[in-house]
């Protein structure tokens with residue numbers, strides 16, 4: 001057997017840290033993951049302990065060395081993909097001062113309203129995005145207002161994967177694709193916005209140096225290298241926001257294809273060739289991991305999270321495959337049952353952190369399997385909302401959708417996606433788009449491939465093509481019309497029921 005070098009892509013997701021190990025031929029030789037806890041101290045609050053990410057990385061190194069005998073002797077590069085927007089505040093030495101406030105934490109409605117009222121237009125002009133609870137700036141303001149003692153001690157502001165990378169290299173950096181989701185960067189100039197920083201009293205020294213996703217940013221720390229027995233000098237490359245990196249890791253390179261990602265969040269994503277004003281904040285518009293490229297996306301806050309919430313209620317220890325095994329026996333429309341996946345609010349198309357989920361149409365004949373199918377269908381309808389909005393603003397339909405994330409693991413769900421999207425759905429031979437994209441960045445960094453196209457050709461394989469079935473499409477069309485009516489009817493009721501109505 002020929003000995004080959006390896007590079008590792010690390011995807012710091014909300015549910016787990018995933019590793020994708022690539023060999024020199026571009027083949028994924030090992031995928032492993034290690035979970036960490038999501039802390040929910042209050043409804044709408046979502047936090048994680050940054051140190052758990054670092055520990056998860058060490059566990060992943062151990063797992064990889066158990067699975068791949070020459071992992072430690074042949075690893076030469078690492079890069080990253082990470083959950084976006086989540087705020088880590090730390091002291092000068094990088095010690096986290098409180099748990100990270102995550103992208104799906106919606107405690108910052110007051111701060112968002114204040115910023116929007118006083119500075120919303122400028123923010124939209126500079127960052128091309130609306131001020132939403134998930135983004136980083138309102139979280140910083142929440143700490144300034146609610147935890148002034150902590151704010152006094154802050155000297156470094158990180159996003160999750162940059163925090164992990166800081167521990168691996170000792171260097172304080174953030175790439176443009178992740179910085180774009182902070183609401184602190186001028187996305188055209190690719191610089192921290194002095195105007196925004198000044199307005200909100202955020203010293204620029206607290207922010208990392210801005211770099212490109214493909215930049216070499218340091219070597220793996222000597223002590224870590226020794227403790228895990230790595231033989232080579234391991235080069236570290238910056239990496240990027242999970243959605244930017246997954247678009248690289250799926251080989252997305254045309255404007256007629258979109259990505260539907262069902263991780264904890266759900267994302268409907270499309271490439272953009274320029275920064276423009278046409279979406280006017282209706283979609284997020286961010287810098288890509290590829291220099292001078294952009295992408296737009298709509299977000300379902302609780303996609304996989306709706307499934308995991310429901311599974312944990314009923315059968316916590318069951319695998320997802322077992323839990324969802326009978327869903328294919330339930331007819332389209334779940335026997336007259338609808339689910340809206342707003343368990344922790346929604347982003348696209350409704351920027352509404354206070355909306356909550358509902359099952360509509362429950363009757364005494366419904367089984368647990370009907371409810372499970374309704375959850376999957378509801379999550380997909382929510383992604384369909386983004387598809388419909390995007391297609392109408394672009395005046396063009398997508399011809400193909402690449403499905404990734406947990407949702408791409410389930411055959412029945414993939415058919416449901418094709419039928420609801422009324423578009424061909426394809427999958428990759430690994431559903432870990434962001435992890436693979438991160439490994440591709442490292443592969444380019446160590447010089448295995450000269451161009452991104454060459455890298456894509458060696459690393460990415462599409463395995464399933466699922467075409468919509470016309471009778472199913474027609475049935476789902478009718479049900480989707482009903483689904484779109486649930487939000488306006490339940491909005492006021494769920495606002496009034498929620499703990500802190502606005």
Ligand SMILES: Nc1ncnc2c1ncn2[C@@H]1O[C@H](COP(=O)(O)OP(=O)(O)O)[C@@H](O)[C@H]1O
Pocket residue numbers: 012013014015016262263264265303304305306307308320321324405406407408409410
């Ligand atoms: N076999 C499966 N079938 C359907 N959904 C799954 C399956 N495995 C995981 N999931 C869903 O995928 C989500 C995790 O996806 P992942 O892409 O790993 O998320 P993240 O990047 O947020 O950590 C879980 O919340 C779960 O609901």
Ligand SMILES: O=C(CO)[C@@H](O)[C@H](O)COP(=O)(O)O
Pocket residue numbers: 013014015082083084085103104134181242243263264265266267284299
């Ligand atoms: O908030 C967003 C994008 O704006 C999320 O997509 C996060 O980036 C988290 O992703 P997952 O953990 O679901 O992959």
